[in-house]
Amino acid sequence: MKPAADKRLGNYALLLALLVTVVASFRFLGIDLGALIGGDSLSQMGRYAGNFFSPDFSVPHLRAIGHGALETLAMSAIGTLLAALFGLLLALPAAGRFGWLALSGSRFLLNALRAIPELVWAALVVLAAGLGPNAGTLALALHTTGVLGRLFAEALENTPDEPAEAIRLSGGGHVAAFCYGTLPAIWPQLIAYSLYRWENNIRMASVLGFVGAGGLGQMLYVSLSLFQQAQAATVILAMLILVLGVDAFSGWARQRWVSA
Amino acid sequence: MLNPPLRDPAALPRLALTLLAVLLLWPGLTLSELNLAVLFEQQNAANMGGFLAEFWPPAHDREFLRLLARATLETLAIATAGMALALLIAIPGALLASRALSLSAVHRGGRPAWWAQALRWPVRGLLIVLRSVPEIVWALLFVRAVGLGPTAGVLAIAITYSGMLGKVYAEIFESVDPRPSRALLIAGSPRLAAFAYGVLPNAAAEMLSYTVYRWECAIRASVVMGFVGAGGLGQQIDLSLRMFAGGEVASMLLTFLLLVLLADQLSRLLRARLL
Amino acid sequence: MSVSLSGVGLTHANGKVALNEIDLRVKLGERVAIIGPSGAGKTSLLRLLASNLQPSSGQIQLLGQQPWQLSAGKRQQLRARIGLIHQTPPLPPRQRVVTAVLAGKLGQWSLGKSLLNLLHPLDMPGAQAALARLDLADKLFERCDQLSGGQLQRVGIARVLYQAPELILADEPVSAMDPVLAGHTLSVLNEEVSRRGMTLLASLHAVELALAHFPRIIGVREGRIVFDLPPAAISVNALDALYANEQLQAVPASAVPAPVSVQIPRC
Numbered sequence: 001m002k003p004a005a006d007k008r009l010g011n012y013a014l015l016l017a018l019l020v021t022v023v024a025s026f027r028f029l030g031i032d033l034g035a036l037i038g039g040d041s042l043s044q045m046g047r048y049a050g051n052f053f054s055p056d057f058s059v060p061h062l063r064a065i066g067h068g069a070l071e072t073l074a075m076s077a078i079g080t081l082l083a084a085l086f087g088l089l090l091a092l093p094a095a096g097r098f099g100w101l102a103l104s105g106s107r108f109l110l111n112a113l114r115a116i117p118e119l120v121w122a123a124l125v126v127l128a129a130g131l132g133p134n135a136g137t138l139a140l141a142l143h144t145t146g147v148l149g150r151l152f153a154e155a156l157e158n159t160p161d162e163p164a165e166a167i168r169l170s171g172g173g174h175v176a177a178f179c180y181g182t183l184p185a186i187w188p189q190l191i192a193y194s195l196y197r198w199e200n201n202i203r204m205a206s207v208l209g210f211v212g213a214g215g216l217g218q219m220l221y222v223s224l225s226l227f228q229q230a231q232a233a234t235v236i237l238a239m240l241i242l243v244l245g246v247d248a249f250s251g252w253a254r255q256r257w258v259s260a
Numbered sequence: 261m262l263n264p265p266l267r268d269p270a271a272l273p274r275l276a277l278t279l280l281a282v283l284l285l286w287p288g289l290t291l292s293e294l295n296l297a298v299l300f301e302q303q304n305a306a307n308m309g310g311f312l313a314e315f316w317p318p319a320h321d322r323e324f325l326r327l328l329a330r331a332t333l334e335t336l337a338i339a340t341a342g343m344a345l346a347l348l349i350a351i352p353g354a355l356l357a358s359r360a361l362s363l364s365a366v367h368r369g370g371r372p373a374w375w376a377q378a379l380r381w382p383v384r385g386l387l388i389v390l391r392s393v394p395e396i397v398w399a400l401l402f403v404r405a406v407g408l409g410p411t412a413g414v415l416a417i418a419i420t421y422s423g424m425l426g427k428v429y430a431e432i433f434e435s436v437d438p439r440p441s442r443a444l445l446i447a448g449s450p451r452l453a454a455f456a457y458g459v460l461p462n463a464a465a466e467m468l469s470y471t472v473y474r475w476e477c478a479i480r481a482s483v484v485m486g487f488v489g490a491g492g493l494g495q496q497i498d499l500s501l502r503m504f505a506g507g508e509v510a511s512m513l514l515t516f517l518l519l520v521l522l523a524d525q526l527s528r529l530l531r532a533r534l535l
Numbered sequence: 536m537s538v539s540l541s542g543v544g545l546t547h548a549n550g551k552v553a554l555n556e557i558d559l560r561v562k563l564g565e566r567v568a569i570i571g572p573s574g575a576g577k578t579s580l581l582r583l584l585a586s587n588l589q590p591s592s593g594q595i596q597l598l599g600q601q602p603w604q605l606s607a608g609k610r611q612q613l614r615a616r617i618g619l620i621h622q623t624p625p626l627p628p629r630q631r632v633v634t635a636v637l638a639g640k641l642g643q644w645s646l647g648k649s650l651l652n653l654l655h656p657l658d659m660p661g662a663q664a665a666l667a668r669l670d671l672a673d674k675l676f677e678r679c680d681q682l683s684g685g686q687l688q689r690v691g692i693a694r695v696l697y698q699a700p701e702l703i704l705a706d707e708p709v710s711a712m713d714p715v716l717a718g719h720t721l722s723v724l725n726e727e728v729s730r731r732g733m734t735l736l737a738s739l740h741a742v743e744l745a746l747a748h749f750p751r752i753i754g755v756r757e758g759r760i761v762f763d764l765p766p767a768a769i770s771v772n773a774l775d776a777l778y779a780n781e782q783l784q785a786v787p788a789s790a791v792p793a794p795v796s797v798q799i800p801r802c
Contacts, residue, residue: 022344025337029410048405074291115517119487123501128308129298137292162625171615171642176649180638184627203394243392266659269676
């Protein structure tokens with residue numbers, strides 16, 4: 001009886017603490033919800049939002065958006081593909097296949113790549129490599145390599161090594177043993193992880209343009225800066241379609257190749 | 261032995277898939293203008309090297325640390341306030357979108373009438389739109405609407421995360437045992453009461469766990485959103501990047517790492533306690 | 536001489552003695568069955584012969600070479616001439632049977648050929664012929680996780696037949712099959728081995744099968760060779776002594792591949 005009562009008391013304390021934190025957050029940020037909703041700021045926001053409800057569907061704009069959307073798609077896909085490649089290369093040492101020195105080294109590298117958000121990478125790469133989709137692709141690839149590398153390494157560690165061992169025992173080389181013994185067991189997972197990361201990256205690719213890394217984000221940033229809400233609305237619509245499309249494709253591909 | 265010529269049934273699909281991949285990859289490579297060599301070009305590498313060399317030592321004078329502390333607190337506050345607002349939108353949204361409280365389903369063996377389903381679709385669509393536009397786009401829009409600063413960040417998190425939370429809550433409501441709530445509905449209790457007594461007790465732990473988990477994501481998101489001027493750590497990182505102040509960038513990235521790590525631990529702790 | 540062990544002992548890392556003072560000579564083309572209670576050291580002995588385990592003491596010679604004095608590359612070349620049939624063939628669940636069988640020759644193929652074979656099976660007739668010997672030709676393009684335990688064991692045998700080694704080691708090769716099929720499979724294996732002049736060492740749980748199919752029987756108990764006789768010379772008393780006090784044990788479970796689970800982090 002006693003511990004249950006204690007736990008209940010603890011839960012109430014936790015709830016109180018959460019409430020206090022929320023109130024303190026609003027106070028700290030100086031957000032006055034009343035002022036935000038009341039007064040004419042709401043009608044102002046309404047007017048601003050109203051501008052978005054007449055998207056620009058003129059042909060030249062649509063053509064520009066089409067190009068931007070393809071660029072975004074290409075950035076996300078190539079970035080993810082590169083990341084899957086490098087991730088697998090780094091996952092091998094990170095799963096402890098080449099001794100502890102390579103293990104700690106590659107783990108450190110993967111963690112560093114993963115720790116820095118895509119947008120920071122993009123800002124850094126834009127500094128180094130100039131504006132354009134190349135910077136975005138590289139930024140996505142760098143961050144995603146860290147994420148996928150760690151996931152791949154975990155997958156490798158959890159795979160039984162008997163099949164590969166059996167190939168070694170019948171005289172096969174290390175590469176052959178990996179390709180015939182380990183890869184068939186883990187590739188569904190590799191694909192699932194890569195698809196999942198691609199879903200994430202299409203969202204990131206469409207905003208990396210904010211720091212000058214190409215794609216739809218750049219168009220959105222420019223049209224919002226020029227107060228062209230109608231054009232911006234079309235870009236946002238395109239982003240939405242792209243994101244939903246990739247989600248749907250990825251879901252279908254997972255069904256088709258992973259859980260079969 | 262009669263031996264008809266063997267043909268691998270997987271050969272044709274594989275060939276088609278490979279061709280398709282190549283066909284798609286080629287324009288992809290040109291569109292993304294991929295060029296790994298730029299990273300290793302003399303000039304660029306020197307630029308980058310000079311910038312990275314400034315990372316050590318990380319900036320740590322008193323003034324800067326105060327700024328850093330304020331920005332960090334701001335990031336935490338943005339995430340927390342944004343989540344609180346998101347809950348305000350998400351819970352009604354989930355209640356409207358979920359089939360768990362359908363009155364028409366009670367006497368139809370759990371399947372709501374078609375018009376009841378049709379009424380749920382607009383809410384679902386709204387939740388999908390809210391969460392499918394990346395949070396940083398919302399942030400950019402709100403920065404234009406309400407000006408630079410944390411308010412835009414809070415609103416952006418509120419909007420995006422209400423979509424995510426609403427969808428998941430609705431799924432959780434539908435996944436718990438429907439019998440208690442149905443019994444209450446048949447006994448004539450109002451829907452909210454049926455929810456509070458029939459669904460919530462079973463769903464609360466999972467909902468809380470997911471909310472805490474999303475809060476952790478919100479912290480990462482609020483850092484990233486700072487890049488478009490929505491306050492917090494991200495805005496400071498952006499400013500320092502533009503000024504090529506390597507030391508400041510380094511200490512802020514370190515702070516970010518620490519923050520993410522701490523949020524991860526805290527969320528794990530809370531979830532372990534709640535479940 | 537195909538296999539020769541002198542004074543071989545094997546002690547596991549935990550200090551448990553698995554094999555003790557084993558002396559064994561097997562001539563080229565001989566077919567030998569190894570019987571004994573579970574835990575007697577049959578599997579350890581076969582793993583030793585497959586150069587999977589290194590002996591703690593004594594001399595081991597396989598096909599005229601001492602595996603543990605060779606360089607790693609030479610040892611792989613030697614291993615390509617030895618085939619090991621596993622009790623539960625370690626085949627990746629999603630691999631196709633044709634690939635699993637063709638993998639037997641990886642030790643003899645160049646790296647380029649191995650990788651190419653992954654994209655498109657290069658020797659489908661060969662794989663089919665090996666499978667046809669075990670009545671599995673129709674399973675050529677099935678996936679390994681669609682086969683039963685007994686079928687998987689036969690795929691494992693087909694893989695070693697396709698490898699065409701000089702020495703075949705079989706660890707309980709028919710344990711997951713019903714008695715009729717087990718007998719049939721053993722006679723097929725024996726036929727192939729004698730036809731191609733290979734050497735065969737097989738450990739067997741079922742004594743009757745060993746007595747019926749092999750001209751030389753070795754009884755192993757507690758890490759030692761108890762007898763080494765032709766089947767006609769083995770008395771019931773000898774068998775009783777060999778299996779005295781054996782714990783009744785369930786038939787080893789067939790290889791049921793674990794389902795692939797993919798959990799995806801969400802943030």
